[in-house]
Amino acid sequence: MRAARTLAATLTTLLLAFWLALPAAADATTRVQPSLWHVTGPEGEAWLFGSVHVLPPDIDWRTPQIDAAIAAADVFVFEVPRDAATSAHVQQLIAERGYLPEGVQLRDLLHPAMQAKFDAALAASGLPPAQVNQERPWLAGLQILFAQMGKQQFDSQTGADAVLMGVAQADGKPMRYLETIDDQFALLAPDDPALELDQFESSLSDLDDPGAVVGPMVDAWGRGDQAALAGLVKADMEDFPAARKALFDDRNARWVPRIEAMLKEKHSFFIAVGAGHLAGPQGVPALLRKAGYQVDGP
Numbered sequence: 323m324r325a326a327r328t329l330a331a332t333l334t335t336l337l338l339a340f341w342l343a344l345p346a347a348a349d350a351t352t353r354v355q356p357s358l359w360h361v362t363g364p365e366g367e368a369w370l371f372g373s374v375h376v377l378p379p380d381i382d383w384r385t386p387q388i389d390a391a392i393a394a395a396d397v398f399v400f401e402v403p404r405d406a407a408t409s410a411h412v413q414q415l416i417a418e419r420g421y422l423p424e425g426v427q428l429r430d431l432l433h434p435a436m437q438a439k440f441d442a443a444l445a446a447s448g449l450p451p452a453q454v455n456q457e458r459p460w461l462a463g464l465q466i467l468f469a470q471m472g473k474q475q476f477d478s479q480t481g482a483d484a485v486l487m488g489v490a491q492a493d494g495k496p497m498r499y500l501e502t503i504d505d506q507f508a509l510l511a512p513d514d515p516a517l518e519l520d521q522f523e524s525s526l527s528d529l530d531d532p533g534a535v536v537g538p539m540v541d542a543w544g545r546g547d548q549a550a551l552a553g554l555v556k557a558d559m560e561d562f563p564a565a566r567k568a569l570f571d572d573r574n575a576r577w578v579p580r581i582e583a584m585l586k587e588k589h590s591f592f593i594a595v596g597a598g599h600l601a602g603p604q605g606v607p608a609l610l611r612k613a614g615y616q617v618d619g620p
Contacts, residue, residue: 454466
């Protein structure tokens with residue numbers, strides 16, 4: 323089930339910030355040292371920071387190097403916006419694409435061998451079965467996982483993205499985005515019902531353990547261990563080559579030309595994307611190096 327863990331973690335982070343309110347986090351107590359890259363362009367420069375979208379309540383990731391880059395940046399770049407209009411659009415997409423036809427129950431769609439696992443995951447979440455059974459597999463999976471993460475105080479509000487967006491807003495610095503919420507929603511809610519159900523069933527064994535989903539990635543990220551991050555993505559998605567291509571490789575390849583265009587502007591950019599997008603030979607730093615840019619960092 324290792325592949326399901328990374329797939330579930332990746333899909334979870336796509337919409338977590340927009341429609342789930344988790345408990346407030348405690349004061350940060352554990353200091354970590356995530357990686358930071360610096361890219362030099364023909365006119366501008368950029369810092370690349372690998373974000374973790376949800377974090378436990380005791381993580382302090384603001385190293386002096388990261389704080390200096392934040393202070394120097396005059397434009398911040400994220401995967402997608404988190405404003406009120408985007409949140410409203412997410413709610414609309416959920417209403418339109420999150421529910422099964424009337425009279426269809428999610429449990430009845432599962433293979434008989436998976437129904438007991440579904441019952442156990444649903445019971446552990448504490449969510450109303452009648453509500454979850456009306457949802458499409460992708461939404462039900464997120465609801466169950468979110469409920470469990472909330473119990474263990476993983477928090478999107480102290481995730482690196484949320485903190486950085488707050489800094490940019492407080493300092494009056496402009497924000498740009500590499501994708502739209504529709505781009506990400508297309509990955510989250512596939513058009514193929516069989517694929518959607520398969521992904522849900524594959525993740526059922528892990529839906530009662532958010533530490534197993536997020537923990538290893540948070541640990542590697544906090545150490546700045548890019549080899550470990552790349553290894554997690556590669557090993558855990560071996561059974562999902564199409565998903566890896568769509569969720570990581572294709573998106574990275576689309577982002578690089580957009581970053582190259584930014585580097586032609588006289589700005590200092592702070593670019594924060596999911597940590598898995600920066601690790602390994604298909605990560606954004608490696609692709610920028612291949613394109614001829616000077617990239618300093620791990």
